[in-house]
Amino acid sequence: MIVDGRKISKRILDEAKDKIGKSGKKLRLAAVLVGDNPELKKFVELKRKAAEDTGIEFRIYEFPEDISSNQLREELNKIAKVKTTHGVIIELPLPGHLNTQYLLNTIPEEKDVDVLSEKSQGKFFTGRSKVLPPSVEAVKQIFGEYNINPKGKTAAVFGYGLLVGKLVSHWLIQQGATVSVVTEHTKDPIRYSLFADLIISGVGRPNLITANMVKDSAIVIDFGRDVDFDAVSKKAGYITPPLGGVGPIVVAAVLKNLVELNL
């Protein structure tokens, strides 16, 4: 079955809209965009649309590609301080010369809807976070929608990046899955993927995961556009499509976090 990300997203956003309506509070989300990456701009536009449809004001702060870490840090500190801004996201990846974690740490916990600052991650990794990182929330929502229980399942997580692998692998282990983390240094990825009930991928390398690597009826959640969808979808029990898959759910999860942290 193909995971209906738009349907799941709509359910999350309807709930958020409802909560906002009942509260009567005006919420604003700020997105920080550095440089001229058209992929990122497209993703920000999707966030803007979802936010505005949900009754959330969305403000984009753009900065030039060559801004320094210290300059950007100053700007972020200003943005974070605005009382009428309730959440701040930094669009990732940042240009290579910038210190990503240092900049993420400017976002105060109560506005950190992406759960990526050092403090927020400390809370997440000690089981004391009020909200889940959006990638984790997306996996949780997919499990909820299709009644999937991770406990006792075998999972292969491809990639150990800041946004997906590191966070999702931790959460899956906490949920009782047996997790193997496959990285660029793994000699024989198929050894892990072929026995996995659950494959989560967040690498960003097209066709990294091919049909011969996946067992029948596996659940495949693809954050990185790493999966050969046409072929793998014929074998998988559940699979997220490249469009209308995890993307809209992640966007909805960000807005859900904004609501959870503020209402």
Add this chain to the structure above:
Amino acid sequence: MIVDGRKISKRILDEAKDKIGKSGKKLRLAAVLVGDNPELKKFVELKRKAAEDTGIEFRIYEFPEDISSNQLREELNKIAKVKTTHGVIIELPLPGHLNTQYLLNTIPEEKDVDVLSEKSQGKFFTGRSKVLPPSVEAVKQIFGEYNINPKGKTAAVFGYGLLVGKLVSHWLIQQGATVSVVTEHTKDPIRYSLFADLIISGVGRPNLITANMVKDSAIVIDFGRDVDFDAVSKKAGYITPPLGGVGPIVVAAVLKNLVELNL
């Protein structure tokens, strides 16, 4: 080969002693002990001896088994505030009615030699910690002593606890190992252990890991006394013994952290 934990420990402590001597600074470590667990008392005495041999003052604060989380938190806040105390450790496990993470969070970062508070873990999981958690440092020291390079190795980590599994698995992935985390929910632990170049265990269940589960020449590091040492040592390439194995290295790592954070 049997890992010589006492030798590695001595090397670390000699270096710490040297640094302290050169600095001329007096360092003090405080250990907080709750209840009457004789195992814990023994471990604290080992820490005391190692500390005093290294020229570090060691002070034990004992509290009754039935102290409440809030009472203990108050006491911890007092202990943490003492300017002449440079590090604070809470002996774990705490009695079951106490909220362990909440109490660990009272320790300020600069005195958190065990790297277990929410803030310290946030730093660790974002790659910004000045020191490593003692279990991680112990693994690193064993690798250093025997020229073991984790990159590209297959690792099975048994257990995902606060002190060992959660921290060591993250670090090993960062070092380029392919890590599978085996927990109580894993259906077929042998599937992971038998192919592992590296087995790290921190469960606390004797004979959990038997000789038939381990491949020839594997590296076996046993934090939880989980390994059937007599049998497994005949197959393993390197193995930590139940006495004089990881224990003294972990103690030395705590004192090393005290030095690193203060000198």
